[in-house]
Amino acid sequence: MARASAVLIIGGGEDAHAAVRASVGASAVVRWERSLGAGLAALVERRWGATLLSLELEGVGPELVGRLVTEPKAGDVVLMVDRMTPRLAMEATRLGAAELLSHPLDEAALAAVLRGPREEHERIPLPAINGEMELVGSSPELLEVFKVLGRVAESVATVLVTGESGTGKELIARALHRLSPRAGGPFVAVNCAAIPEDLLESELFGHERGAFTGAVARKMGRFERAHGGTLFLDEIGDMSLVLQAKILRALQEREVERVGGEERIAIDVRVVAATHRDLPAFIASGEYREDLYYRLAVVLLHLPPLRERRGDIRELALHYAAHLAKEHGRPLRHLGASALRRLEEHSWPGNVRELRNVVERAVLVAQGEVLSADAVRIESPRRRPTAEALPGYSPMLSLAEVEALHISRVLAAVDGQLGRAAEVLGVHRNTVSRKAREHGIVAR
Amino acid sequence: MASSPGEPLARFWCIGLRNAAQAPPARRRPGPEIPSPRGISWLGRAERSVPVRAARVKNNSSGLDRERMDRRTIRVGQALDMLSSLEDFDPVRTALVGASFDDPDHSWGASELYRTVESRLLDVEALEGEIPRLVREEATRLERVWRQTAEALRALAAGDPAGAARALVAAGEAEEEAGHADAAERLYGRALELGRKPRDRSPEGLALRRLGRLAKARGELATAIRYYRQGYDIAEAQRDAEGRVIACQGLGNCHVDEGRWDEAERWYRRGLELVGERPVRERWQIESNLSIVTRRAGELEASGRWLTMARVTVASSGDREADVYLANAEGLLRVAEQRLDEAEAVYNAALNAAGSPAARATVLINLAECLLLQGRAAESAEVTREVERIAIAHRLHPFLLHVYLGLGAAARATNDPDALVFYEQALTLARAGGNASEVAHVLREYALQERAQGAIESAAARLHEAAELFGRCGSRVELEATMAELDALIN
Known part of the structure; x- marks a missing residue:
């Protein structure tokens, strides 16, 4: 508008x-x-x-x-x-x-x-979309990654992808699969940190009926399901020593045994693992098996964080804006220069995943054909909430008092603009207006 | 669904607002209500078959930081497991969820998408800070219970068994509000025995209605219907119009859960006749319930008419708290009519009017389902996460079950095999809650996930168990639907 x-x-x-x-x-x-x-x-x-x-x-x-x-x-x-x-x-x-x-x-x-939002005069056209979302970037750091990827894709060697959270490790794993002779086989991913420990073993190796409470029927594990293809073990650093031993055995012997079963099942699987942990440090403290690490890290691929390849931000932002606008049926055609500047100024602790999320939110709230800076909302880094993190907030205040205090602070910070305060507080403008009245706060 | 008695469900995790007539006494307000945050909960936690590992919270920071993190963190799941065999820890179990936070070590990691309440980290210091409040609340509850007990004894000594029965019901209500269903049941049972003796049998009717409410919350529909029916008969004999209306609503709600639409409609209509033309709270509640039951029976035009009548009643009565309740019902009707854009607009408007966190959470859950039906899985998951935040911040734990079913459905829509994490969490919550119908619903949804992943044998086993539980609860429609799904799966 x-x-x-x-x-x-x-x-x-x-x-x-x-x-x-x-x-x-x-x-x-x-x-x-x-x-x-x-x-x-x-x-x-x-x-x-x-x-x-x-x-x-x-x-x-x-x-x-x-x-x-x-x-x-x-x-x-x-x-x-x-x-x-x-x-x-x-x-x-x-x-x-x-x-x-x-x-x-x-x-x-x-x-x-x-x-309405400010008119954006400087704008960058969004690129044409071809194919799925994939690895994007042309920084020297990422080009090095691409080169290694190209060299190892055709082999069966196990690959360990390292890098901070959100750098796109799963995209590397998928690219390895797509470029490999196993591309026609299944790509099976499992997030080892997401699945509770007591379920992870049966998810990986399967189980026989009655193997434990809740094993209502025989179940095929992900190793079996990935037969002839690629198994991506994400967040492999988040695993107990017991399970590490079982994974090592599966990798060494190329066989798995279902929980509660006796049959040995042969598997033909290429394993790609990923972690954001410092596994050598874990090995030093005795929390990770060294033999498993060397078995996983036959090829080691490190994805640099986004802050070390800032040159990729522009390309990534345009790529995601184009894809997500299409996905959400939005009429976006350009990325505003001010929006891009805002994106380029951020440190991106959540890396590419954070960038994608910010662009997605912006695409959803943007009006018209230009994604302007008004639509780009970057949250401050996630922190554990503590009383110290809220200076001036006594832990003995009632919820209503904290609400009144916080609303007045936000209003002060945004110079009394209700619309901007509503954006910061994540509520409707009318809600801010109503609550300000309720608490006797004078808004501009 | 038993945890949301006022609203039969078009889909399991599409929840409605609690019928105020069924809410515990302190919550008897006309506006949007939800299951008592301390009522049906996961306090009596189901045991796991395999011990949960110790939380490992490591990061790439210095050794000192890591040591501090190790010393100070424990996962909510671990904490609940530790307390599961200890009685009288219900308030602590509830409070520790509020005193938890997302694992910062997984921020922006892929596993963050799959976080659940049990994977959160407990802030022990924050929990310690909560102890004085918990003690005050417990003391208040105990004082209420014991004072009512003394009142009952005084009434007995004065030769007033009806008064004694009323006091015991009041004591039971205090226990029920605190989520102590067993203690409440015992007190209502004693009130029932005392209430049978005097001429004034209204306390007996009251105790029966309370027992009916408890049984329904547990998913024991046949028992609930028996209590409500007896309560209705006594109220009729005593010419207690209010008691009859409440019993009619209770009976209607139970029959809705059974899937007996005609029976439910019959009882609601009887309740409406008893209320008369007065534009009172009970009138719009029953009209709204009639809108719901006709919608469930597929009579969408009739449903719309009843909803309009409820709106007229509300307009006459000036009962503004009904707005969110009726807007939510309208959204569900639009969904049933496949008018999803309109439903979304109605829910969004209802959010602006939703005053309480419970009302907001209810509308958001239904909005999330509406988004999912439109194929907008990511948005649906984001809205559902907002409900999770509300449920944790405001101790509205019964919503968590719906949250994880919603997240599971959104993940299933994208064919995500790791959606099982959400179903496992929902199953843990449902089993701990002790409502067989809820467990059956989760099993059915879980089976859909397993079927989508090709685990046919496992899906069939879960559907079998769900069918057995639905049969035990007397949920006829759900049983038939589950059996049909099972047949389709096997054949």
Whole structure:
């Protein structure tokens, strides 16, 4: 939505007129008609960027509102009401109104509707999409990885991919599989850290019926399912010594035994493992088997963190924006230069996964064809919440007191802008407005 | 589903808001209600067959940091296992979930997608900080129970067994609110015995309705129906209109869980007749329930009419707390009509009106299902994670079961084999909750996941167990559907 250069107000009072005038600036056309008839007549005269309609006017009902929102000349329809109720809010949304505001009009909320996101002048076209999401980047660091990948893909050697969380280790594993002679076979992944320890053994090796409580039937393990293909053992560092021994045995003997079974089952599997752990350090402390490490790390591939290959951020952002816009059916065609700058400035502790998530959220909230900086929301690094992390927050405050304190802090931090505060707090603007009133906080 | 008695479910994890008439006394409010956060929970935790390993929380930081992390962290699953055999630890079990946090060592790792409540790390210091509050709450509960006991004795001494029975019911309600179903049942049972003797049998009727509520929460539908029916008869004999209305609602709700739509409708209509034309809270509740039961029976137009009538009643009564409840019901109706865009808009609007965390969580769970039906699995999972945050922050633990079923469904939609993590967590919660119907529902969903992964034998075994449990509960429709799925799987 672009800035509204012409606004029609139907009904309402002086406050509405003044608020609109303040929101759109002196250069915009603002016309105020006090009666419904005069307002509707004005509507057909020209194309308006936005139309504000008072629900208090006689003759205004759902049918009229429904027709107004589908009238191209009306632009964005903002409804005004004396007293806000949840039912009205729901109806307004259902009817397609851009916003429902109560008197006196909240200038920040009104401005957010009438101004819309800033126009982005510098923009970068999104690339054409071909194929699935895959490894993207052309930094020297990543090119080195690609070279090793190309050399080892055709062999059967076990590969250990290391790198921080979110660097794309599974993508490497999938690329290894796709480029290998086993590409026609299955690619089976298992996340060793996600599956509880008591289930992991049976997931990997399968089990016979009645092997343990919950083993309701015979089950094939992932080693068996990957027969003729590739088994990707993600987060291999998160595994007990007992299970490490069983994995080692499977790798050495190329056979597995189901839990509770006696039969030895031959497997033809190429194993690719990955971890973000410092396995040599774990070996030194006796928490990881050295023999397993050397069995896994026949080929060692290290993926550098995104902060060490910042040159890839632009390419990755464009790639994800293009793919995700298509996936979510969004009409995006460009990435705004300011949005890219914002992405390039971040340190990306969550690496490519974090970048992807941020771009996905931005794609979902972006309006129009340009993904602008307004849509890019980067959260601060995740930390364990502690009282110390919230300076000034006594652990003895009630929830309501903490809420009031936090809302007032956020409002202060964003210079009292309700829309921006709502974005930070992750709630609707009306919620911030309501809670501010409840707590007696004066918002701008 | 028993944990959400006011709302029969179109799909298992599509939950509704609790019928206020069924809520424990302190929660008898017309607005959106949910299962008591301390009621049906996973406090009596199911034992695992294999011991859970010690939490290993390592990172790439210095040895000193690692040592500190090792010393200070324990997984919620481990903590619950440790407390599982100890009685009277229910409040601690509930509190420790609130005093937990996501494992920072897995931030941005692939396994973060599969985190569950048991994989969180316990902040022991935060739990210690909670102890004074827990003690205060326990003291308050005990005081209520014991004061009511004394009141019962005083009434008995004064030759007023009806008064004694009422006091014992009040004591039972205090226990029920605290999630002590067994203690509540014993107190209601004693009240029932005392209430049978006097001329004024209304306390007997009250005790029977409370016993019906407890039985329904456990998924023991036949028992619940028997209690409610007896309660209804006594209320009728005593000309206790309010008691009859509540019994009618209870009977309707039980029959909905059974899948006996005609019977449910009959009892709701009888309740409506008893309420009369007055625009009271009970009226819109019953009209809303009639909307639900007709929707479940596939009569969508009738469902819409009942919903409109409920809205008219609410408009007349000025009972604004009903808005979220009815918006949620409207969303479910739109989903049944396959008008998913409209359902999404209704849920989003309802979120703005949802005042309590429980109401918000309920609407979000249904919104997540709506998104999943539209093929938007990632968004559905994100919305469901929001419910998890609400459930943990506000001690609304019964929602966690729905959270993991929802996450499992979203993962299943992407053919993710590791979705089993969510079903295992849901199964643990359901078994610990002790409601056979909930266990059966989880097994059925788990079987769908296993079928999708080609584990036919295992899926069939789970469907067998689910069918057996549904049969035991008397959930006719669910039993038939499960048997049909089993037939399709085997043949």
